[in-house]
Structures are given as structure tokens and as C-alpha cells.
Amino acid sequence: MKIFKFTAISCLLAFTVINGVMPAFTIAGGLIDMGYGSRGGSMVSGLKRSEEPIQPIPISFDDDRPKIELGKKLFFEPRLSKSGWISCNSCHNLSTGGADNLPSSIGHKWLFGPINSPTVLNAKFNLAQFWDGRAKDLKEQAKGPIANPMEMASNHELAVSILQSIPEYMGWFKEVYKDEKITIDNVADAITAFEETLTTPNSRFDLWLRGYDRISQSEQEGYDLFKAKGCINCHNGFGVGGNSFQKFGIAKPYDKDTQTLGRCNVTKNEKDKYVFKVPLLKNIELTAPYFHDASTWSLSEAVNIMAEYQLGVTLSRDETNKIVAFLKTLTGDQPSIIFPILPPSTANTQKPDRN
DSSP, X not given: OHHHHHHXXXXXXXXXXXHHHHHHHHHHTOOTTTTOSGGGXXXXXXXXXXXXXXXXXXXXXXXXXXXXXXXXXXXXXXXXSTTSOOOHHHHSOTTTTTXXXXXXXXXXXXXXXXXXXXXXXXXXXXXXXXXXXOBSSHHHHHHHHHHOTTTTOOOHHHHHHHHHTSHHHHHHHHHHHOOSSOOHHHHHHHHHHHHTTOOOOOOHHHXXXXXXXXXXXXXXXXXXXXXXXXXXXXXXBTTTSOSOXXXXXXXXXXXXXXXXXXXXXXXXXXXXXXXXXXXXXXTGGGSOSBTTTTOBSOHHHHHHHHIIIIIOOOOOHHHHHHHHHHHGGGOOOOOOOOOOOOOOXXXXXXXXXXX
């Protein structure tokens, strides 16, 4: 009887400990390596495909929760814009793959931006930000839209003064940065901390890379074609892209858009005309329309355009379908976001200006 009682208590304690740790793993994106849950599938001889040029997105654990929570509020904060209407989430909608699914984003006074808005999901894996790479990192990128007259149309001084007029923000910034004043650098730093959590692990292809039998024969043939045709030369790594700049129109000149100069605008070097950051392909099925000029809404057509203009090959319909099937295995777990409740404005808060 005593032995039974001791065993029962031991099991109860073990269950309690496991339950205590489980939420941390769940928040971080799942229990892939431990094989928990139906998403794990069955192991293929315990094999992990570590030599593949694409790597699974790592599970990240939040290490500064107060800063991340502050950054989340700022990401959804429309008062950072002149009109009090546009937030980071307007153009990088976390409900729709981290993009707005428009040819170009709608900014202040319904102005249309000059280029397609890339996804914010997995943006931490980009070697630089924006299509032309003009921002070296997420922190530098976060400052840009606030002061861009075609986007949020505010300025850094006004954005900071609005935050400083709200006691709750003053308290949160002081807690995180130990400073009585709010600075635009800290605003961008907090937004960056939040955006760095916006990764999408556990795609079926990531699970396959980790050794689980999670993709079909047709999807694997699509991946083999993706490598054999040369797509893998630019689309590799954690984000399946984002880690190099390439000319759009290597095999033949890209004639659909000759106005957007790309990296040349940054370097002022003629050889960088029509050179763009290679886009991430993780979650690609969620982020139409495609390319910097949003020239197609069809993933199949996008694959064929890449084959024609970048690789100089023509794909059969079967090859295109298999590559598209593979690309759809790259969709991972989307960030689970509880919408933040923002503090109210005060009598000292600048009123929205739609002009």
C-alpha cells in the first residue's frame, strides 16, 4: 500500500513538472525535437537531414518578455502615424502571412506605395531589409515607415511626443530601458524585439528535414526539381531566401518592370540595376501577389517566370506542379498573437491629422 502511494505521488509530481514546462515549449513553437504531438509524424530511421541546403527554422525562446510585449503594442499602435490610422500591422498583417496581399501598400491619404510589401514573418533571417537592402537590419527598417510621407507620414519627434503623452507608455519604456525619456531608437528596438519572435517553425518540410515522414513523394520530387533546376542556389537557408542580392533577369532581361532600379538606388552603381534581395519562400503560398512589382498572383506562374528569366529553362506542367507542391510544404505555424489593448490618449496627445 505504501509502495502504491509513493508511486502515485511520484507520477503526480512528474505530471506537474511536465505541465509546468509544457507552456514554455508551446509558446516557443512546439515540441518538434521531442517528438510530441500529431505534427511530428513518424521518424524515418531517426534520420535528420542536416546536410540539406535548406535548414529548419529553429525554435526560439523569448528572453525579454517586457520588451517584446512593448514592441507588440508599438507594432499595432496606429498613433505612430500622422492619421492615427496606420500601424506596422497595416502593411504586415499577421492575419495574412505577415503581408497585406496587395500589389503595393496603402499609405497616408490613400497613397499607393511604389513596391510590393514583403512579409515580416521570418524577416530576422534577411541579410538586410527592404527589397533594395537599404536598411541593414530590422531596427533600422522600423524607423523608416514612421517618417515616410507615403506611408505613416509622421516624423520621429512627433511619434515620440505622442508616446510620451501617455503615462502607460512612459512606465513601460522606463521598465524596459531604465530611462525617463522615450527615444526613437528605443521605439525601433522594441518593435524589433517583437518582430524577431515572428518566426514560423514546424512546416511540414521543416519536419521532414528533422527526420519525420511529412511530405509526399510528389512534394519530394518537387524539392528534387527545385535543387536540380538551380532554384536552390538563391533560395536556401532558414528562410529559403533572404540571404543574398540577385539581378532579376539573369538569363534574359526582365521586361515587366524597367523602372524600379532596386539596389542601384542604394549603391549608385550601374551594375546593381535591377538587383533585389532574394525574397523568403517560407509561407510563400500566403503572400501573393509575387515579386517586387506584384506582377503575378499565381504561384505557378511565379515559378515559371523564375525559370524563364533567372534560369533560362522552360518547365513542363508536371514539373511546375511538383515544385509548387513542394513550396506549399514551406508554410509553418503562424504566430499566435493575442491582440494588445492599447492605452487611451490623454489631453496632451496630438490629435490625428488626415491632411
